[in-house]
Amino acid sequence: MRLENKVAIVTGSASGMGLEEAKAFAREGAKVVIADLNAEAGKQVAEEIKAEGGEATFINVNMTDSASINALVEETVKTYGKLDVVVNNAGIFDKYANILDTDEAQWDLIVGVNLKGIYLMAKAALPVMIEQGGGIFVNIASVAGIVAAKGGAAYTASKHGVIGLTKHMVSEFAKQGIRTNAIAPGTIVTPLIKDVVQNIPTDPVPMKRFGQPSEVSELAVFLASDEAQFMNGAIIPIDGGFTLQ
Numbered sequence: 159m160r161l162e163n164k165v166a167i168v169t170g171s172a173s174g175m176g177l178e179e180a181k182a183f184a185r186e187g188a189k190v191v192i193a194d195l196n197a198e199a200g201k202q203v204a205e206e207i208k209a210e211g212g213e214a215t216f217i218n219v220n221m222t223d224s225a226s227i228n229a230l231v232e233e234t235v236k237t238y239g240k241l242d243v244v245v246n247n248a249g250i251f252d253k254y255a256n257i258l259d260t261d262e263a264q265w266d267l268i269v270g271v272n273l274k275g276i277y278l279m280a281k282a283a284l285p286v287m288i289e290q291g292g293g294i295f296v297n298i299a300s301v302a303g304i305v306a307a308k309g310g311a312a313y314t315a316s317k318h319g320v321i322g323l324t325k326h327m328v329s330e331f332a333k334q335g336i337r338t339n340a341i342a343p344g345t346i347v348t349p350l351i352k353d354v355v356q357n358i359p360t361d362p363v364p365m366k367r368f369g370q371p372s373e374v375s376e377l378a379v380f381l382a383s384d385e386a387q388f389m390n391g392a393i394i395p396i397d398g399g400f401t402l403q
C-alpha cells in the first residue's frame with residue numbers, strides 16, 4: 159500500500175472529488191480525517207471507509223474560520239499522533255459570474271474558502287509538519303487557475319491564487335522537508351457543477367468528455383506517496399487536454 163501509516167486530512171471530503179480522494183487514500187493505507195462543513199455527509203463517508211476496512215474519522219471544519227482550522231489540526235494530531243498529508247480540496251464555485259455580477263459578499267466567500275482557507279490550513283499544519291521533519295500538501299486548484307474560461311471572477315482569481323500560493327509554499331518551505339504540488343482539474347462531474355453541467359459543452363475538450371472524481375483521486379494518491387518524493391511545485395492539469403489549446 160502506497161500511503162501506509164500516513165495520516166492525511168482531506169478537506170471538503172464529504173462530497174465529490176474529496177470523497178473519492180479520502181476513499182482512495184484509505185484504500186492505500188492512510189488514516190484519513192474527513193474534514194468538511196457538512197457533518198451529516200462527512201460522518202457517513204467516514205463510516206463507509208470503516209465499513210470497507212479503512213481508518214477514518216470525521217472532524218467538522220469551516221475553511222473560512224481560523225479557529226476551526228486550528229482545532230482540526232490539533233484534533234488530528236491528538237487522534238492519530240501526527241500529520242503527514244493535507245489535501246486542500248474544499249472549494250465552492252461562482253457559476254461563471256463576472257465582476258459585474260459578483261457582489262462583495264460572494265467574492266469574500268469564494269476567495270475565503272478557495273484561497274484564504276489554504277493559507278489558514280498551511281499556517282496551522284506547517285509547524286506540526288516542520289517539527290516532524292516533513293509533510294505534504296496537495297492543493298486542488300483548477301484549470302480556472304491557468305486560463306480564464308472556466309470560472310467567474312472570484313473563482314478564477316481564487317484558483318490563480320492557489321497556484322501562486324503553491325509556488326510560494328515550495329520556495330519557502332521545501333528546505334524544511336515540505337512538498338507542495340497542485341492539481342488543476344478540468345470539468346469533473348461532481349455535485350459542485352450539477353446546476354451548470356448541462357450548459358457546458360464538451361467540445362473544447364480534446365477528449366470530448368468530462369472527467370470523473372476517481373480520475374483525479376489517483377493523482378492525489380501519487381502526489382502524496384513516496385513515489386513522488388522529488389516532485390515539488392508541479393501544477394498538473396488533469397483535463398482531457400483542455401489547457402493545451
Ligand SMILES: NC(=O)c1ccc[n+]([C@@H]2O[C@H](COP(=O)([O-])OP(=O)(O)OC[C@H]3O[C@@H](n4cnc5c(N)ncnc54)[C@H](O)[C@@H]3O)[C@@H](O)[C@H]2O)c1
Nearest residue numbers: 170172173174175195220221248249300343345346348350
Ligand atoms: N468539479 C469540477 O469540475 C472542478 C474542476 C476543477 C476544480 N474543482 C475543485 O475541486 C474541489 C472539489 O470540488 P468538487 O467538485 O468535488 O465539489 P463538491 O461540491 O462536490 O464538494 C466540495 C466539498 O467542500 C465542502 N465545503 C464547501 N465549503 C466549505 C467550507 N467553508 N469548509 C469546509 N468544507 C466546505 C462541501 O461541503 C463539499 O463537501 C474544489 O476546490 C473545486 O473548486 C472542481
